[in-house]
Amino acid sequence: MLQQTIRSWIDQLLVYIGISADSARGIDQWVILAIIVAIGVGLDFLIRLLLLQVVRRVVKQTKVTWDDIIFDDKVLRRLCHIVTPILVVVMLPIAFPDQNGLVVLITRLVQIAIVIAVLRFVNSLLEAIFQLMGRREEWKGKPLKGLMQTGQVIAFLVAVILVFSILLDRSPAMFLTGLGASAAIFMLVFRDSILGFVSGIQLSANNMLKVGDWISMPKYGADGTVEEVTLNTVKVRNWDNTIVTLPPYLLVSDSFQNWEGMRSSGGRRVKRSINIDMTSIRFCTPEMLERYKRIDLLKDYI
Numbered sequence: 001m002l003q004q005t006i007r008s009w010i011d012q013l014l015v016y017i018g019i020s021a022d023s024a025r026g027i028d029q030w031v032i033l034a035i036i037v038a039i040g041v042g043l044d045f046l047i048r049l050l051l052l053q054v055v056r057r058v059v060k061q062t063k064v065t066w067d068d069i070i071f072d073d074k075v076l077r078r079l080c081h082i083v084t085p086i087l088v089v090v091m092l093p094i095a096f097p098d099q100n101g102l103v104v105l106i107t108r109l110v111q112i113a114i115v116i117a118v119l120r121f122v123n124s125l126l127e128a129i130f131q132l133m134g135r136r137e138e139w140k141g142k143p144l145k146g147l148m149q150t151g152q153v154i155a156f157l158v159a160v161i162l163v164f165s166i167l168l169d170r171s172p173a174m175f176l177t178g179l180g181a182s183a184a185i186f187m188l189v190f191r192d193s194i195l196g197f198v199s200g201i202q203l204s205a206n207n208m209l210k211v212g213d214w215i216s217m218p219k220y221g222a223d224g225t226v227e228e229v230t231l232n233t234v235k236v237r238n239w240d241n242t243i244v245t246l247p248p249y250l251l252v253s254d255s256f257q258n259w260e261g262m263r264s265s266g267g268r269r270v271k272r273s274i275n276i277d278m279t280s281i282r283f284c285t286p287e288m289l290e291r292y293k294r295i296d297l298l299k300d301y302i
Contacts, residue, residue: 012248032095033106040084048080075128085113111166116204117161121243126151146200146248149231153193192247196231199248202231209251214259220246 006170055076082279088110096103130148139270163173187194210224215236224238284292292298 030095033092036088036091036095037084040087043087044084047083049078051080052076075121075124078117078124082117082121085110085117089114108166108169115162115166119155123152123156126155133168146196146229146231147204150193150197153231172195189232192232192249195249196233196247199252200229200231203248203251209234209258210260212260213264216254216259217246217250217254217256220244220250221253222246225255281302 038150089107092103092107092110096106126148130144134144161172161175164170164176202245209229211226212230213226215226222236222238222244224236224244226234227237227243228235229248232247234248234251235246236246238244288301293302
């Protein structure tokens with residue numbers, strides 16, 4: 001009943017502006033679809049405008065800082081972008097009551113748009129969560145970027161499976177079964193990512209490496225400060241300002257030297273050869289000890 005009322009009203013409006021009745025009945029569906037999309041876009045803009053204003057005021061009044069990151073404008077905007085395609089899917093039967101091939105195609109395209117919008121929101125939320133974790137003292141210097149990229153890759157793979165299931169009108173479980181059968185191929189394609197993910201967990205769990213550490217791997221020409229640890233690379237800035245990138249699994253499968261313990265101890269190991277005359281070495285006499293006690297740098301050790 002509602003569909004007929006809306007279509008009748010649209011037909012009358014089209015006839016009123018000078019379009020023939022036959023043409024009006026042919027394009028009324030597209031006019032309704034355009035109105036639905038316009039409503040969705042307007043609602044998206046209105047929700048973003050109101051939600052951002054309200055959330056900003058609430059966040060400014062709180063004493064905690066985590067909500068400033070979680071409820072960032074970027075996260076909220078991408079959350080609002082989900083509204084328009086959902087509204088189009090819900091109201092699409094009003095414009096196209098008959099389930100023909102064109103309606104199915106439009107529905108699937110809009111469903112794919114929903115999946116993409118949700119994926120973008122999840123990526124933004126993961127970035128905010130890991131940014132919040134990076135501010136905590138116990139997580140500072142940890143290779144969080146690699147873990148965040150792993151989460152984003154998993155979300156991307158789930159989105160790809162959902163997109164193909166929508167396009168082919170098949171259950172996602174069927175694609176998961178196919179992925180299990182082609183696991184060997186995926187192991188070859190995503191070899192570096194899988195090894196990087198496992199190595200990143202080992203490096204973080206065993207506290208072997210963190211951003212800011214001084215490491216050296218002469219075999220690969222790396223001798224400097226770790227600047228970035230991602231899913232696939234570890235970036236090291238050498239002392240001559242050259243950049244060396246290493247796969248994370250090399251730091252687990254091969255040996256490297258971490259100088260951070262020496263640097264944090266407040267001392268510095270110096271390797272120098274000093275020739276000492278054996279005849280100049282003898283036991284200290286009481287007079288020598290008394291003389292050495294008057295030297296500021298030695299008196300605490302005598």
